[in-house]
Amino acid sequence: MVKRVVKKNGDELFPLGLGAMRLPTKNNSIDREVAMEYILYAIDNGVNYIDTAYAYHGGESESFLGEILSLTDEDRVKYRDKVKLSTKLPSWMVRSREDMDAFLNHQLRKLQTDAIDYYYVHSVDLSTILRLKNLGLYEFLEKAKSEGKIRNIGFSYHGSPNEFNELIDDFNWDMVLVQYNYLDVNAQAGIRGIEYAYENDIAVFVMEPLKGGLLAGELPKEVSDLFDSVDSEKSSVDWALSWVFNQKEITCVLSGMGSLEEIKENMAIAERVEVESLSDEELDILDKAQGIFNSMMKINCTGCGYCLPCPKGVNIPDCFNVYNEKYLFNKKMFNLIPHAMMNYYMVVGGITNKQSNAGLCNHCGRCKSLCPQSLDIPNELDRVKSEFELFGFNYHIKFIKNVAMPSINKIAKVFDFFKNS
Ligand code: SF4
Numbered sequence: 029m030v031k032r033v034v035k036k037n038g039d040e041l042f043p044l045g046l047g048a049m050r051l052p053t054k055n056n057s058i059d060r061e062v063a064m065e066y067i068l069y070a071i072d073n074g075v076n077y078i079d080t081a082y083a084y085h086g087g088e089s090e091s092f093l094g095e096i097l098s099l100t101d102e103d104r105v106k107y108r109d110k111v112k113l114s115t116k117l118p119s120w121m122v123r124s125r126e127d128m129d130a131f132l133n134h135q136l137r138k139l140q141t142d143a144i145d146y147y148y149v150h151s152v153d154l155s156t157i158l159r160l161k162n163l164g165l166y167e168f169l170e171k172a173k174s175e176g177k178i179r180n181i182g183f184s185y186h187g188s189p190n191e192f193n194e195l196i197d198d199f200n201w202d203m204v205l206v207q208y209n210y211l212d213v214n215a216q217a218g219i220r221g222i223e224y225a226y227e228n229d230i231a232v233f234v235m236e237p238l239k240g241g242l243l244a245g246e247l248p249k250e251v252s253d254l255f256d257s258v259d260s261e262k263s264s265v266d267w268a269l270s271w272v273f274n275q276k277e278i279t280c281v282l283s284g285m286g287s288l289e290e291i292k293e294n295m296a297i298a299e300r301v302e303v304e305s306l307s308d309e310e311l312d313i314l315d316k317a318q319g320i321f322n323s324m325m326k327i328n329c330t331g332c333g334y335c336l337p338c339p340k341g342v343n344i345p346d347c348f349n350v351y352n353e354k355y356l357f358n359k360k361m362f363n364l365i366p367h368a369m370m371n372y373y374m375v376v377g378g379i380t381n382k383q384s385n386a387g388l389c390n391h392c393g394r395c396k397s398l399c400p401q402s403l404d405i406p407n408e409l410d411r412v413k414s415e416f417e418l419f420g421f422n423y424h425i426k427f428i429k430n431v432a433m434p435s436i437n438k439i440a441k442v443f444d445f446f447k448n449s
């Protein structure tokens with residue numbers, strides 16, 4: 029297994045990072061015993077990058093990791109010294125320059141460390157960064173770096189493809205965190221954004237390599253038959269992760285870990301699949317799988333982004349992507365709330381600075397002639413709107429942005445207060 033090097037600082041990372049967003053839970057809280065077993069196993073066996081965020085597990089993820097990383101192994105080496113630690117500034121909760129310092133200092137306390145190795149501005153698009161920039165974001169990041177509180181600076185991206193490169197050029201970023209998997213080749217940053225970051229020596233970390241778990245389980249029959257025709261023993265997870273690990277532009281892939289078996293399987297794949305090691309036959313099969321998925325799309329959008337920017341701010345490819353996902357994976361509802369519906373709320377405004385939902389379209393028609401797929405974009409957006417933007421949609425978005433997400437902050441502070449008192 030070859031570790032991957034972060035070009036700007038020489039850090040050597042195991043290609044699989046541990047994501048602490050979806051740790052095992054019990055009674056609505058992290059199952060500390062089980063999660064600790066998983067995390068220590070991963071670190072003891074080579075994982076050396078661990079990723080969390082202020083908001084994960086209602087604020088509990090950072091405190092929990094702080095406790096674990098303060099432990100020592102049997103050779104009396106502190107776990108904190110065995111990993112690179114990443115966390116994120118909750119962009120949607122920041123209202124002032126002072127907030128930025130307050131969040132970072134709070135995070136350092138929770139994580140029981142003097143410095144964050146990789147510090148991201150969490151869940152941004154271009155307008156979010158511009159809002160924070162006006163509040164002094166870049167000065168805050170540079171000062172925190174010069175003081176040694178953070179060592180590398182990046183952002184996690186949830187914007188549209190046409191804005192990514194502009195964001196890359198706006199600051200001296202060390203790394204980015206992007207959603208990427210064999211279905212989301214062009215979504216958000218997309219392959220063109222990833223290549224641009226790589227060309228600029230910016231380390232690329234990948235989230236959602238399994239598309240929130242959708243590529244990990246039961247796939248459409250045509251796709252699973254295709255995979256089985258090559259190797260019936262190879263899992264859907266193996267195909268999906270191999271596709272990402274194979275690419276030279278990728279530094280490290282984050283994967284949530286629901287069980288010890290999952291951790292072992294993912295680590296074994298990371299060790300086996302080196303850069304550009306997939307055979308032509310394997311790549312051909314993955315191309316065909318993409319083709320099958322694309323043929324099943326309700327709206328034949330490739331995510332190329334040529335229709336952007338929309339003057340009303342509609343994130344056209346993401347609206348179509350979420351709509352297609354609803355039909356491709358409609359067996360996978362999370363209890364009564366469809367995964368696609370929740371995803372839609374988040375993607376089009378729940379955690380971004382500006383709303384970008386289908387309902388903003390005023391049928392100006394500017395985008396129609398730009399689409400190489402000749403999609404009737406305004407009418408397709410109407411379909412999306414009619415299924416996702418139910419009664420009170422704009423109030424729901426405002427509630428998520430202004431009440432639900434800030435509440436996580438307050439809950440975390442209360443939790444911390446009782447814990448430390
Ligand atoms: S038709 Fe709608 S989506 Fe297309 S550019 Fe105009 S407002 Fe934007």
Ligand code: SF4
Pocket residue numbers: 328329330331332333334335336344345348398399400401402403405
């Ligand atoms: S131009 Fe067409 S295919 Fe490309 S992202 Fe826009 S709607 Fe999709």
